[in-house]
Amino acid sequence: MNSALYPTYARADIAFARGEGPWLIAANGDQYLDFAAGVAVLSLGHGHPHLVAALKKAADAPWHVSNLFRIPQAEDLAQRLVDASFADLVFFANSGAEAMECAIKTARKYHAHQGAPQRYRLITFEGAFHGRTLATIAAGGNPKYIEGFGPVVQGFDQVPFADLAAVEAAITPETAGVLLEPVQGEGGLRVFPHEFLRALRALCDARGLLLVFDEVQCGVGRTGKFLACEHAGIAPDIAALAKGLGGGFPIGACLATHEAAKGMTAGTHGSTFGGNPLAASVGAAVLDVVLAEGFLESVAQHGESLKRRLLALKERYPSIIEDVRGEGLMFGVKTRIPNGDFATAARDEKLLTVLAGDNVVRLLPPLTINQTHIDEAATKLEAACARLASSSTQKGAA
Numbered sequence: 083m084n085s086a087l088y089p090t091y092a093r094a095d096i097a098f099a100r101g102e103g104p105w106l107i108a109a110n111g112d113q114y115l116d117f118a119a120g121v122a123v124l125s126l127g128h129g130h131p132h133l134v135a136a137l138k139k140a141a142d143a144p145w146h147v148s149n150l151f152r153i154p155q156a157e158d159l160a161q162r163l164v165d166a167s168f169a170d171l172v173f174f175a176n177s178g179a180e181a182m183e184c185a186i187k188t189a190r191k192y193h194a195h196q197g198a199p200q201r202y203r204l205i206t207f208e209g210a211f212h213g214r215t216l217a218t219i220a221a222g223g224n225p226k227y228i229e230g231f232g233p234v235v236q237g238f239d240q241v242p243f244a245d246l247a248a249v250e251a252a253i254t255p256e257t258a259g260v261l262l263e264p265v266q267g268e269g270g271l272r273v274f275p276h277e278f279l280r281a282l283r284a285l286c287d288a289r290g291l292l293l294v295f296d297e298v299q300c301g302v303g304r305t306g307k308f309l310a311c312e313h314a315g316i317a318p319d320i321a322a323l324a325k326g327l328g329g330g331f332p333i334g335a336c337l338a339t340h341e342a343a344k345g346m347t348a349g350t351h352g353s354t355f356g357g358n359p360l361a362a363s364v365g366a367a368v369l370d371v372v373l374a375e376g377f378l379e380s381v382a383q384h385g386e387s388l389k390r391r392l393l394a395l396k397e398r399y400p401s402i403i404e405d406v407r408g409e410g411l412m413f414g415v416k417t418r419i420p421n422g423d424f425a426t427a428a429r430d431e432k433l434l435t436v437l438a439g440d441n442v443v444r445l446l447p448p449l450t451i452n453q454t455h456i457d458e459a460a461t462k463l464e465a466a467c468a469r470l471a472s473s474s475t476q477k478g479a480a
């Protein structure tokens with residue numbers, strides 16, 4: 083597998099020729115059920131007619147005008163994000179890491195604008211993932227992503243997962259806020275307890291701290307609510323979105339309240355491509371579907387159904403599956419065997435999954451799947467587990 087691409091990814095040796103809904107068809111004709119969905123990006127699956135139509139229509143209008151002019155498509159998408167969330171204002175970027183950069187800058191600038199520029203530090207949590215730019219690798223705190231890239235961007239203090247006492251202890255006169263993914267993705271699909279999120283909101287309010295949510299993976303309907311934090315009945319001051327928002331077209335968004343964004347005045351931040359007409363048009367088309375009556379409820383229902391199937395598999399194959407966790411259609415299966423072996427076995431059954439930390443395999447299907455797809459995935463996982471269990475018994479007997 084030689085190519086001129088940076089070898090920064092351990093790619094599977096498959097190229098896909100076609101996609102339709104949750105299906106991907108490889109160049110050799112093999113048909114895969116896509117529960118990777120481009121890492122939670124293809125919220126509406128492949129080739130969704132409404133998205134294709136929106137992109138084709140946008141392609142016939144000016145593709146790009148820059149943020150030096152009004153972009154009605156971006157204004158429209160921003161208003162719809164505001165109407166659907168806690169936010170008053172939106173900044174568009176092109177990726178999750180860039181949305182996070184804007185979130186971090188917004189939080190820092192808020193305090194600087196109030197005359198407290200020394201308050202720039204954010205408290206983060208073990209297992210976090212916020213992107214691969216210099217600031218976001220520092221925020222994530224994973225040494226594997228930080229090492230070798232020079233001085234680490236300052237301003238992030240990491241505490242153990244969901245440990246409120248540790249958060250309180252970490253607050254100093256330099257603390258600007260607290261940053262977390264309501265459902266950790268990359269780190270292993272850990273769901274912050276709703277009770278913890280509510281207590282954290284109260285703590286931030288009491289101490290004048292901003293609460294910043296990275297909903298790049300768990301937002302835009304993935305968990306059965308538009309934002310995952312809605313499960314806890316609380317709202318952040320700032321939130322980053324990206325993956326599912328464009329349904330496959332690159333777009334990121336930083337959402338904020340008027341108050342939190344008050345330092346972000348003219349000239350303080352920018353992006354050449356952010357919110358360009360193509361991205362904004364597709365983002366609006368995604369929202370047409372995700373915010374339509376009954377859609378999020380159906381995500382939650384299908385999530386429950388898939389969860390029952392996964393829990394049954396765990397019961398049946400306790401030597402293979404240790405834990406099933408997640409919310410909506412965002413699942414982590416923690417395996418007792420190396421997670422890569424589990425993902426390979428699933429792929430041999432023509433089911434695509436994504437690896438995560440903590441020996442977890444992620445199932446992130448398109449939000450548009452139906453019961454038939456869930457049954458099919460369960461059958462494939464059952465076959466994978468059966469094969470893995472019999473091969474580990476054989477190994478044990480040998």
Ligand SMILES: *Cc1c(COP(=O)(O)O)cnc(C)c1O
Nearest residue numbers: 177178179211212213267298299
């Ligand atoms: C993927 C991801 C990011 C980074 O997004 P990119 O588009 O790869 O820059 C940030 N935060 C979370 C929670 C993510 O899952």
